[in-house]
Structure formats: C-alpha cells, structure tokens
Amino acid sequence: xxxxxxxxxDRIELFETMGGELAFVHRIEKVHFHQRSKYQDIxxxxxxxxxxxxxxxxxFNVSNLMEAYYHEPMAHIPVGLVNKExxxxxxxxxxxxxxxxxxxxxxxxxxxxxxxxxxxxxxVCRKYFPWAEKCEKDKRFELFVGDGFKYLDNLQENSxxxxxxxxxxxxxxxxxxxSEEFYTKLKRVIKESGxxxxxxxxxxxxxxxxxxxxxxVEKHFEGVKVIGVPVAFYITGYTGMILLSKxxxxxxxxxxxxxxxxxxxxxxxxxxxxIRAFLELPPVLKDFVNKYLSK
Amino acid sequence: xxxxxxxxxDRIELFETMGGELAFVHRIEKVHFHQRSKYQDIxxxxxxxxxxxxxxxxxFNVSNLMEAYYHEPMAHIPVGLVNKExxxxxxxxxxxxxxxxxxxxxxxxxxxxxxxxxxxxxxVCRKYFPWAEKCEKDKRFELFVGDGFKYLDNLQENSxxxxxxxxxxxxxxxxxxxSEEFYTKLKRVIKESGxxxxxxxxxxxxxxxxxxxxxxVEKHFEGVKVIGVPVAFYITGYTGMILLSKxxxxxxxxxxxxxxxxxxxxxxxxxxxxIRAFLELPPVLKDFVNKYLSK
Numbered sequence: 195x196x197x198x199x200x201x202x203x204d205r206i207e208l209f210e211t212m213g214g215e216l217a218f219v220h221r222i223e224k225v226h227f228h229q230r231s232k233y234q235d236i237x238x239x240x241x242x243x244x245x246x247x248x249x250x251x252x253x254f255n256v257s258n259l260m261e262a263y264y265h266e267p268m269a270h271i272p273v274g275l276v277n278k279e280x281x282x283x284x285x286x287x288x289x290x291x292x293x294x295x296x297x298x299x300x301x302x303x304x305x306x307x308x309x310x311x312x313x314x315x316x317x318v319c320r321k322y323f324p325w326a327e328k329c330e331k332d333k334r335f336e337l338f339v340g341d342g343f344k345y346l347d348n349l350q351e352n353s354x355x356x357x358x359x360x361x362x363x364x365x366x367x368x369x370x371x372x373s374e375e376f377y378t379k380l381k382r383v384i385k386e387s388g389x390x391x392x393x394x395x396x397x398x399x400x401x402x403x404x405x406x407x408x409x410x411v412e413k414h415f416e417g418v419k420v421i422g423v424p425v426a427f428y429i430t431g432y433t434g435m436i437l438l439s440k441x442x443x444x445x446x447x448x449x450x451x452x453x454x455x456x457x458x459x460x461x462x463x464x465x466x467x468x469i470r471a472f473l474e475l476p477p478v479l480k481d482f483v484n485k486y487l488s489k
Numbered sequence: 490x491x492x493x494x495x496x497x498x499d500r501i502e503l504f505e506t507m508g509g510e511l512a513f514v515h516r517i518e519k520v521h522f523h524q525r526s527k528y529q530d531i532x533x534x535x536x537x538x539x540x541x542x543x544x545x546x547x548x549f550n551v552s553n554l555m556e557a558y559y560h561e562p563m564a565h566i567p568v569g570l571v572n573k574e575x576x577x578x579x580x581x582x583x584x585x586x587x588x589x590x591x592x593x594x595x596x597x598x599x600x601x602x603x604x605x606x607x608x609x610x611x612x613v614c615r616k617y618f619p620w621a622e623k624c625e626k627d628k629r630f631e632l633f634v635g636d637g638f639k640y641l642d643n644l645q646e647n648s649x650x651x652x653x654x655x656x657x658x659x660x661x662x663x664x665x666x667x668s669e670e671f672y673t674k675l676k677r678v679i680k681e682s683g684x685x686x687x688x689x690x691x692x693x694x695x696x697x698x699x700x701x702x703x704x705x706v707e708k709h710f711e712g713v714k715v716i717g718v719p720v721a722f723y724i725t726g727y728t729g730m731i732l733l734s735k736x737x738x739x740x741x742x743x744x745x746x747x748x749x750x751x752x753x754x755x756x757x758x759x760x761x762x763x764i765r766a767f768l769e770l771p772p773v774l775k776d777f778v779n780k781y782l783s784k
Binding site: 214219220221242244262263398428430462475476477478 | 723756758769
C-alpha cells in the first residue's frame, strides 16, 4: 500500500515513527520556521487541527491545541504535592515556556528559573507561541540559557522545592538527563521536602527505558513514583513521568490540598479527581513498572 | 515528503487518516485475514507492538495490546453505576466479544445478549482473538446475529439494566445508531434505573458529531453525561462516550461502590480513582460539550 498519496502530494507531511511499529503523520499546511540550531532541527508548522506545532528533530513536541495536556500535569502536580507557602522552582529544558507559564499561575511560586540549552528554541517560541510573553513579564521568572546539567553545580545544597525536567524524550541527545551523575546533582539541590518531576516516555512504545531509569533513580531517591498522564496526541493513552523525592511520603496523593486544581485559574485539562488518578497507575502499567522497582 | 518509504516497501502499512489533518500508520507484518463482508472490509493484521489488530474499513478497532483500555470502561462503568444484584445487559455491536468478556466478570450479570450485525466479524474474532471462547462457555451469554436496531423491537418495555453500544464510530454506516429513532427505541427498553453507554468519538478530531448527537439525546433522556476515557492508541488522549439514563441521578459517580474496581478480577486499565475521574470531563472538554447541552 502506498501511503504518500493520502494527503495529496502538494502538502508537507510530517512523519514521526514511533519505535518502528507505528507512525504518526501530521499535515503541515505552512512552515513558519525551519532551521537547524547547534543542537537540533527546529520546525514550527501549521496544522489546521493543532494550530502551531513545535517539532524538534522530527518529533512532535507541543502545539497550541494540546499543550495544556502536557504542561499542566508537569507544572501542577509537583506544586500540589509540595504544598508550601513559598516555592523555589527550577525547570530544566522547557524552552517553549509552557511549563513556566502554568507554574507561575501559583501565587506560592517565589521564583522559577528556566534553564534551556538551545537559544534558538527560546527565540522561536517567543515568536510563535504565547507562553513566553506572560513569563517574561513576571518578576518571579528568570531565564538561564545554558546547560541545565552544569547549572545545577551553581546552586546551593537543599535549595529547591520543585524541579521539573521537561526535555525531549530522554534517550540519545537528552540521555544525560537520565544519568547517574544527573540524579546525584538533583539530589544535592532538592530540599528534603522537595519534589522532582521528569518526563520519561511512553510505556507501550518506549517501555524499555524504564528498565534502566528506574533502578538508577532508586539508588538516589527514597521516593520514586511512576505516574501515567493521558497527554492528548501523544498516542498511547498514558505518557509516563517519574516523581522523585528524598522521602517517599512527599509523593502521597493525599498531600495535594482538596480543591487544589479548582483553585488554579483557567486550568484546562486537570480536575481534582484526575490529578489524583494520574498518581496511581492502572494495574497493567503498575505491573509493568514494578518489574523494575525493588520496593 | 514521500511517506511510504519509511517502513520499507516490503511491508504492508495500514494508514488511517483522522479527519484529514493527521494520520496513524501501523506496520502490519503479516495479514492473518483480509476479506470484504456484506457490511465492511475486515482485516486482521499482526503488528509487533500490538499483537493482532482488528481493522474495519481501514480503521483500527482493537488489538491484543490495547483492548482493555477500551473494553473495560465500556463494560464496567455502566455496571458500577447501576450497582444492582441482578443485571440484564444488552450489547449492540461488540462483535469482537471484548465488551462481553469483561462484562461477564461481574457475578451480578444475569444475562448478557450480544447483538452483532456482521457474521464475518464474529467468525474472525472467534478465530483470532481470545475473548469469544470465554463468553461462549458462559451460560449467561447469548449471541444474536442480526441488526441491533431491529432487535430492540423484540424486547419488552423497561426490561434492560445496561445497554452498551459498541459500534464503529457512529458516522456513515453506523449513523443509524445516533438517530432519533434509535434513541426512542433505547428509551423504551431501558429500565428507569438503567444506564446506557455509547461510544461517540474523539473530541478533538471528530468533535463536530457532538453538535448533533447531544441535542438529540437530550430530547429522550433526562440523564446525559459525556465522559472522557484515555483509550491507548486512539491518539488524542480522551475518547468520548456518552452515558444516558431516564434519571440524571443514575449517572452520579457516587453510585459506584467504593471498591468496585478493585473487586473486578484481573482488571487492567481501571482503578477506583480513574473510573471516577473519567466521569468528570476536564474543563477544556466540559466547555466544549456544554456548548451543545441545554442543561
């Protein structure tokens, strides 16, 4: 079966293979931006359904349509779990400003530093997506353009309440973000009461990465919890993220205040019920990750 | 960009366009069965990730890998809501036997009739999928091969506790299953305390159908609730289903017994938390469906 004819040959088709067994194709009607940075291929395309889409190295990252499905859980879950009057937060990656935008909705965020490696991503997202503008007007927001891995060395011990690692899938290029050395650094800077959240990957397609990430994080953190978030357009129903903490009780769903989500302005994809549901994997996924966890 | 080369030309690629703006491609390594029935094109293919996949008219329906993400909510949500000692259930469609299989796990199911139009679907699913065998050994199970729309006329008024409409997307061919006449028939046979669940469609890709389905069902049922279920591999994170009932209080999440899900044997994708979360749409989807609901 020849596939290319379906959308017609006059359109650009973005083709993302997922582990070789399936693929996801988007029709891109207009290319707003396409250039190679020092680090990656960056494309901003227009799709009728999505609006603008950010595509890095041919992998669909976020779009106007679906950004909240991804950014809201990343931003709000750790804040809800930490639940303190003043929260000092660090975002590693997140160059589209989306996580920062949602994070800054919380009045108890005292400071949010976003540490993005690729200046071209920042420039492009400032221009084509709405989140940067609101962040950069906020005095609590600070941008550091550079390597998050190195940046951690500048920070004081036990100084952060929340760390959000919002990278591309942590294989290949972003592989350093699942290294022993990285977790050692995270452990140094996160407070005893703090919570870290990191995108890992899809359970069904890239499940293998859990086999090496989970034993690794367990060496460094008493609290390790894999959560499943249904990120729209990430295909398999549940995208896996990990929560890390020095104490396992920091990751109990009960720590999230009762009406936590209802009190977030203009929240789109979360409810006070589903945020708690995400923190408990369904049995099929729990069985899967438990193979790699000792406790 | 020519797409067909990606998986190599020696493989079959199943290509499903979703509303023209995106598409989903599966590599099919082996075709177990491919034939046109009186009603549709039926393909059973092998994909490394999914195992066997059932593909009807080029649309991916279910696979070994993901069936529970779809079948479990369809089967268990109405049973949980109705919560009676004896439940008389009807499945319209569902020819893969998956919904029936999960439904029959409940001891309070007294009778479950599955009414499938296409005998070839039944034959194929008996041969290639595991669910039929377990159903057909169960004395409470009854198969009717024929038109569910007409079958409803044979039933007594107020005789059913649960009706599950498990069809292909209810446009085109299955369009009769969202007709005024169909809802009139359903209303006649469902009990005052009964609950109906129907697959509608994806909110983001086929959202338009809510604009005509919702005003229609509101004419017939006091209880109308749209729910969002993250069906793995159905792409957009939440697949929409509707719950219908003669009384709106039949659809309250509180009706589901506390440990309802934990007590279902070998449940895979549900938890007692997420089943309740599914019953409350996230704000972005609630706002969307509320445009079409009067109450």
